Amino acid sequence: MLSSQLLAFFASPAEFVQQATPQQWTTFLQQARQQGLTARFYYVLQTKQLLDQVPLQVKLHGESGARYAQKQQHSLYAELQQLESLFAVADYPCLLLKGAAYRTQALAVSFGRLFSDIDILVPAAQLRHVRDRLFFYGFREAQMTDYDRDYYLNWSHQNPPLQHYQRGTVIDLHHHIYPTASARTIDITPLFTYAVNVPGSAFKVPASAHLFIHAAVHLFYQEETHKLTKDVIDLNDLLLEVQHQKQLDFMLEQAARMSVQSAVINACWILSKLFKNGAAQAALHSFALPRHQPLVCNLLLTMLQGQPARAWFARQLWFVRGHSLKMRWQVLVYHSLAKPASGMQRWLRRWLPGHKS
Amino acid sequence: MTDFAIHTAPFSVLVANHSNKLTAALAELYPAELITRPNPQLIYDFCLQVQRKWAGWGRPFHVSSGDQHFRMTDSAQLVPVFEWGVNWCVASYQHQFLAIHAAVLERDGKALIMPAPPGSGKSTLCAVLMQEGWRLLSDEMCLVDLVSGAIVPYVRPVSLKNQSLTLLQSWYPQAQIRQITAGTTKGTVGYMLPSKHSWAGMQQTATAAWVIFPQYNAAQQQLTLSKVSQADAFMHLANNSFNYAVLAEQGFISLSRLTEQIDAYRLEYACIEQALSELNKLC
Numbered sequence: 001m002l003s004s005q006l007l008a009f010f011a012s013p014a015e016f017v018q019q020a021t022p023q024q025w026t027t028f029l030q031q032a033r034q035q036g037l038t039a040r041f042y043y044v045l046q047t048k049q050l051l052d053q054v055p056l057q058v059k060l061h062g063e064s065g066a067r068y069a070q071k072q073q074h075s076l077y078a079e080l081q082q083l084e085s086l087f088a089v090a091d092y093p094c095l096l097l098k099g100a101a102y103r104t105q106a107l108a109v110s111f112g113r114l115f116s117d118i119d120i121l122v123p124a125a126q127l128r129h130v131r132d133r134l135f136f137y138g139f140r141e142a143q144m145t146d147y148d149r150d151y152y153l154n155w156s157h158q159n160p161p162l163q164h165y166q167r168g169t170v171i172d173l174h175h176h177i178y179p180t181a182s183a184r185t186i187d188i189t190p191l192f193t194y195a196v197n198v199p200g201s202a203f204k205v206p207a208s209a210h211l212f213i214h215a216a217v218h219l220f221y222q223e224e225t226h227k228l229t230k231d232v233i234d235l236n237d238l239l240l241e242v243q244h245q246k247q248l249d250f251m252l253e254q255a256a257r258m259s260v261q262s263a264v265i266n267a268c269w270i271l272s273k274l275f276k277n278g279a280a281q282a283a284l285h286s287f288a289l290p291r292h293q294p295l296v297c298n299l300l301l302t303m304l305q306g307q308p309a310r311a312w313f314a315r316q317l318w319f320v321r322g323h324s325l326k327m328r329w330q331v332l333v334y335h336s337l338a339k340p341a342s343g344m345q346r347w348l349r350r351w352l353p354g355h356k357s
Numbered sequence: 358m359t360d361f362a363i364h365t366a367p368f369s370v371l372v373a374n375h376s377n378k379l380t381a382a383l384a385e386l387y388p389a390e391l392i393t394r395p396n397p398q399l400i401y402d403f404c405l406q407v408q409r410k411w412a413g414w415g416r417p418f419h420v421s422s423g424d425q426h427f428r429m430t431d432s433a434q435l436v437p438v439f440e441w442g443v444n445w446c447v448a449s450y451q452h453q454f455l456a457i458h459a460a461v462l463e464r465d466g467k468a469l470i471m472p473a474p475p476g477s478g479k480s481t482l483c484a485v486l487m488q489e490g491w492r493l494l495s496d497e498m499c500l501v502d503l504v505s506g507a508i509v510p511y512v513r514p515v516s517l518k519n520q521s522l523t524l525l526q527s528w529y530p531q532a533q534i535r536q537i538t539a540g541t542t543k544g545t546v547g548y549m550l551p552s553k554h555s556w557a558g559m560q561q562t563a564t565a566a567w568v569i570f571p572q573y574n575a576a577q578q579q580l581t582l583s584k585v586s587q588a589d590a591f592m593h594l595a596n597n598s599f600n601y602a603v604l605a606e607q608g609f610i611s612l613s614r615l616t617e618q619i620d621a622y623r624l625e626y627a628c629i630e631q632a633l634s635e636l637n638k639l640c
Contacts (some may be wrong), residue, residue, distance in 0.1 A: 030423055
């Protein structure tokens with residue numbers, strides 16, 4: 001579903017509040033719920049002192065969302081405290097990524113942001129050790145087919161998701177920020193080198209510049225589109241944070257070093273276009289950078305703002321493009337044949353007489 | 358395509374609807390003034406879509422809210438699935454009120470709250486009390502205002518299941534039970550229309566006075582009505598709440614206040630007349 005009202009709001013909250021019709025507010029509430037942004041819009045209204053200017057219904061739904069987000073944040077802290085003793089004895093760096101990292105740094109992007117899991121990055125050599133220790137802490141891998149498990153272990157950048165047997169918390173344990181099956185090699189050493197300590201905790205978080213790079217890589221080098229609007233809104237806030245911390249030059253230099261310039265430049269172009277993001281405009285104009293990729297950027301804009309049929313078609317192209325980026329062609333061909341074959345094999349085992357599952 | 362809106366305070370729902378059968382069925386369940394064409398001048402709290410995903414008359418309907426899929430159903434079970442879909446939206450997304458899974462009725466401004474798990478006879482007892490003149494606030498969800506502590510009505514048709522449908526009809530032949538659907542995941546489901554004064558008072562709050570935890574037990578020889586301590590009542594209410602944990606401190610404060618202003622009892626019964634007479638003495 002296209003989220004035009006949401007984009008309009010986050011691009012210019014004051015203007016949207018002045019002009020929105022009741023019909024647009026109805027759509028806005030629905031889109032915010034869908035993208036998990038109800039609490040985010042409430043905090044934006046609060047920060048910009050616009051709460052008194054929105055209809056009461058919008059304010060009440062925003063408050064509802066904020067209460068839910070607050071509860072999630074309490075749960076996040078409670079869970080991190082449970083994990084502290086495990087990581088306190090580790091003699092290697094353990095980094096929080098994405099939502100957990102934003103929250104522990106109290107970045108603006110984290111206010112009202114919802115979590116579905118906790119993302120942790122450890123050096124590849126320690127992945128198995130950390131996973132085994134998490135087993136002793138009550139985490140287990142979700143049920144999945146052998147094929148899917150092999151996929152995670154051999155081709156992705158993380159262990160299969162680990163869920164606590166009692167609390168239900170899900171940990172995505174990463175050893176990289178990008179699938180190892182890709183032909184693209186991203187050096188993530190700087191994430192560890194420049195990581196920032198979380199006061200009073202065994203965890204560290206990547207520098208803001210790397211948080212933005214990670215989010216840009218996630219958006220532009222993969223195929224996921226189900227939370228596209230939220231992803232670009234996250235990127236917008238993250239880039240403003242990078243600028244606020246005076247890390248813009250550092251971020252661009254790091255993007256070149258990690259060979260992810262195209263993702264970062266495309267992200268800046270999109271943010272400049274959608275949100276007139278000052279930091280993005282500064283980045284695009286002040287440096288001798290390669291040009292953005294017009295086809296890729298327009299594909300993304302079509303998914304966000306295009307007519308439904310064109311957006312659907314763009315999503316299919318994005319899906320194919322994302323897979324071709326995150327897997328070497330040999331792996332992609334094998335996966336495209338082996339995944340359906342493995343499904344068919346399971347189906348036959350279930351239905352053919354004489355076979356027992 | 359017959360889009361419509363339902364204005365059941367405190368929440369309104371905008372429905373993108375592809376079923377004429379649903380429109381006709383809801384016209385039997387809700388007063389005409391509460392079901393209208395969508396009005397672009399109003400903000401709707403929730404949006405539901407009822408549509409066949411793939412063209413063709415034989416295809417099932419999908420009930421969803423945007424990308425959030427609720428349930429798939431054939432045309433015959435569309436009414437109960439739609440009603441559950443509305444409950445699902447409210448239970449999932451609203452944290453404006455403390456919401457407790459309970460039936461609520463009112464007499465003389467005082468509310469009787471009956472929280473209970475499915476199968477305890479809560480809806481049957483609720484329907485009976487409404488037939489006896491109590492004003493229905495809800496048969497499903499007790500909404501507690503976080504600021505004032507008042508019990509806020511959410512009047513909807515009373516959902517009755519299986520045996521209670523025939524029992525209610527035999528006890529109250531004049532009762533209007535509509536849209537009986539067999540073979541749902543909850544068995545046969547039908548809807549008793551709220552009384553006129555329940556609809557009329559759909560925005561009139563009440564003050565919590567009693568909490569009864571009902572338990573129907575056919576083997577029960579004698580009705581038992583036992584006092585429940587405030588601490589136990591608090592814990593049972595919290596366990597039956599949809600969003601107590603989400604509301605955190607506010608939930609605790611709100612539920613503490615509620616518990617302090619009520620008398621709580623456990624009611625185990627086999628005979629509805631005995632239960633009714635006991636409740637009339639108590640309340």
